[in-house]
Amino acid sequence: MATLGFIEYQDANPDVRAVYDDIMATRKTDRINNFWKAIAHDPATLRRTWESVKQIMGAGALDSLTKEMIYVAVSASNQCGYCIASHTAAARKAGMTDSMFAELMAVVGMANETNRLASGYQVEIDEQFKT
Amino acid sequence: MATLGFIEYQDANPDVRAVYDDIMATRKTDRINNFWKAIAHDPATLRRTWESVKQIMGAGALDSLTKEMIYVAVSASNQCGYCIASHTAAARKAGMTDSMFAELMAVVGMANETNRLASGYQVEIDEQFKT
Amino acid sequence: MATLGFIEYQDANPDVRAVYDDIMATRKTDRINNFWKAIAHDPATLRRTWESVKQIMGAGALDSLTKEMIYVAVSASNQCGYCIASHTAAARKAGMTDSMFAELMAVVGMANETNRLASGYQVEIDEQFKT
């Protein structure tokens, strides 16, 4: 059902295979998610997206688990079914427990609520937040 | 400009003051954000919202800093100007450095991008994510 | 700051004035909102939008106050500052009290929260809702 279908590893040209190999090596896995196989129809999109994700999601000032949970938070806020499924799996692989998941979702729910209360009540930004 | 205006501490009835006092005690601050002063016009909304926030944002399986950063991530995804301002301040107070902020925003940006690539390419969910 | 500026009544051509007159007659007012003055640069957009709004917002199975409150609910969910301001005013003119406003916003907040809990927890639709 993917718009352009999937590019499977065995059918991929060298450019695409190079990215697939890097994904599997970086993530220590032997499979490629449907997401990558779908966007691989445009090798430039595949490479740029993967290089960005690799740079952004590596451990830094924030660890990988925190980054994966932020990814779940955004995906849930945006109602992206594919992303919620794939990133919940990724977060679990990075160490997210059921308790962490429940707390994460509680914050996501609350933030989506107060975001609209703030807008709906037309609350002006406090001066001290404007620095 | 707030739709119902603000309820200042000195003008608040006992129910509202009780919530204001709890906010200040819990957050170790001597001021009340505009957000609370705006929704205080409906004491039930004020109490319910504060009790929920207090329960959700306390340290648990996730620490408070992580929770505040998730709040910023959702607020940025939803384009809520008030919430971005207030929760960025709260996250800083909880220990978020400039490096953490930059990495947080990088994940938020990337997630908002791949959420739409996944939808736009109509990528079906991998079987192994459906467990 | 509007992208194409405003078309004021005195500067409007006959097509635009006809729409302005109909707006004022229908809404029993002697002024034109900035919104109409902005989109009036494209008379087709002005006419189509006004005719649709007039048809949709008139009392029917739902009364006008209920319709205006739904408009506020959607505008708050979408974080549209202009629309929240203008439709809150319209709802008040149609009879919305402060209590109604507070209850409306409480529902909006709660719905925005549970929408994300349902997605984030990947809840499948109950069979009995699928009829």
Place this chain on the structure above:
Amino acid sequence: MATLGFIEYQDANPDVRAVYDDIMATRKTDRINNFWKAIAHDPATLRRTWESVKQIMGAGALDSLTKEMIYVAVSASNQCGYCIASHTAAARKAGMTDSMFAELMAVVGMANETNRLASGYQVEIDEQFKT
């Protein structure tokens, strides 16, 4: 497919059963929606969410039918499939006819349209709405 699965009534601990019983008594039904069974994995989330919904959705300045229709409006705006399904059913149970539903959706569609026209044309808020 729910992330943490469902907690069925017969498998629920006393805290969760207490909430399930209250839901059924309040809504005069003998079943529990998938939504509650999914979030019940975190009893604090279940209790807090149900208590909030119960408080917010009861008849007040706005009647229950109006509140359920607002819930549908927000859920449609946010594209939440589960919520559209469950709350459309709830609204019907509260008395929503097909005519009401059609008018509700017409307002939702129109509001989502004009929200973007207002933003896209960068319309500044009328002074008289700023009080």
Place this chain on the structure above:
Amino acid sequence: MATLGFIEYQDANPDVRAVYDDIMATRKTDRINNFWKAIAHDPATLRRTWESVKQIMGAGALDSLTKEMIYVAVSASNQCGYCIASHTAAARKAGMTDSMFAELMAVVGMANETNRLASGYQVEIDEQFKT
């Protein structure tokens, strides 16, 4: 599963059939999309929506292909599964190639990313954009 079901051509009253005939004549097709069959339960909604779409999507300063691609861009940003599917098909029929599709989605992804970076970093609008 559509809320009110579908109105098939053979079961349609004259008002609805007139719109169905116009859709098929305008789009040079012999079938009616599920979308029209669903909203046809409210003939006023069907007529108003079709008349608007016909007026808006016809070639003008922008050609039809460009308009269909904009429609895909918005639908992907909003995560509307039905709309992504139907408008991708329409765009292809209007001449969208796989390369155009890939470039379209790349822009959609990037725009959704930088929209949140701009908000999250609370970037004030440059003076020269305010004219």
Place this chain on the structure above:
Amino acid sequence: MATLGFIEYQDANPDVRAVYDDIMATRKTDRINNFWKAIAHDPATLRRTWESVKQIMGAGALDSLTKEMIYVAVSASNQCGYCIASHTAAARKAGMTDSMFAELMAVVGMANETNRLASGYQVEIDEQFKT
């Protein structure tokens, strides 16, 4: 008011200046938008974002004007004030006339409307769109 302030050209380190120079050369301008100056506090974000934008926005199967208009369409749908302002200016620079702008916004408005009608009416995807 930007969260981390702006990095002005004269205060920029060599890495940041290199990106600023490339932006000005590519866009044939002598100024740097506030957006770039804000994210420049994280040189990795600045470089990655600019390199992606440069790759994506260059003329290809779609010309630059079409790409800028898609960017405006997404930004309006997401209610991003900064992005609407800056990309409307960019689209004008690329050749967008007032007529094109009006038609663009008409499509954006209509798409945001029908996206919600499709969801709200729970319209199932036509079989022929699933190939």
